Amino acid sequence: MPIKIRPIEKRDNQQIAAVIRKVLIDLGVPKVGTAYADNSLDCMFETYDNDKAAYFVVDLEGKIIGGAGVAQLENYDGNVCELQKMYFLEEARGKGLGAEMMAICLNKAVQFKFEKCYLETMTYMKDAQKLYKKVGFEYLNGPLGDTGHFSCPVQMLKTL
Template sequence: MENVLIREIRKEDNPQVASVIRKVLVDLGVPKVGTAYADTALDHMFEHYDKPKATYFVVEENGVILGCAGVAQLDNYEGNICELQKMYFLEAARGKGIGNKMINTCLERAKEYGFEGCYLETMPYMEAAQKLYKRMGFDYIDAPMGDTGHYSCPVWMLKTL
């Protein structure tokens, strides 16, 4: 994976990013309602993150996007907390340490933005992802924070920055 690059999303990445996210969600059997699959932002990720204190990153190898993730203010939450959002990797990118690098990239940006904590939501059966989040310093919490609209994601985690 020596030709792997993590960079900020560009407008022309939108179709490839939407395709990666939907493929991963379908492969994992995620419900299409109440999860990221239904988010209108999926087809316009560049525009969705084109706002203050928000950045979306892609992982690219030889011009092909293999994964993505971003950080932004947690929706409908009063407080200085961001959310690790829409982190998905195609099978070809899994198990190679890319997720680790991507989370570090997102958390560094969150710290630059001055956030005090980082929240995420996931699915119970996404065990590999949860192991990665735990290794990266996220802890389970008992209730959701803010209101992301992802009512089908019952696992919540938080990391102090």
């Protein structure tokens, strides 16, 4: 099946917002203190349309089935980006797209000259954590910066 990972376009805003909300609801993620409550969900193209940010979508013949991005870590004084909003619909899982998306996002972070990449996730998202550890993320004892995602108890960091 012709799946491609490409940079987000303005026309993708509605679809990627729906994907992220569906995945979060399916996984039972709290709606407060997580990406679910982010104002940026409905304007992802505009949110990542700046010099040191990028968001990519997984496009299956015009249907968005996943996405992920990188941007400067909010409210943090340092050259650290955050892996943001990496979510895939069920039909996108188990196909190696997570690893491919991670490589694309981390390569972009290196191009942007970030020194480290940070992420936050949920305790029970074990498959995601396996992937993060495989590419070199390590667990932290607490959050960096202030993303507003106070309901995400797992924080990880990778040196780029």
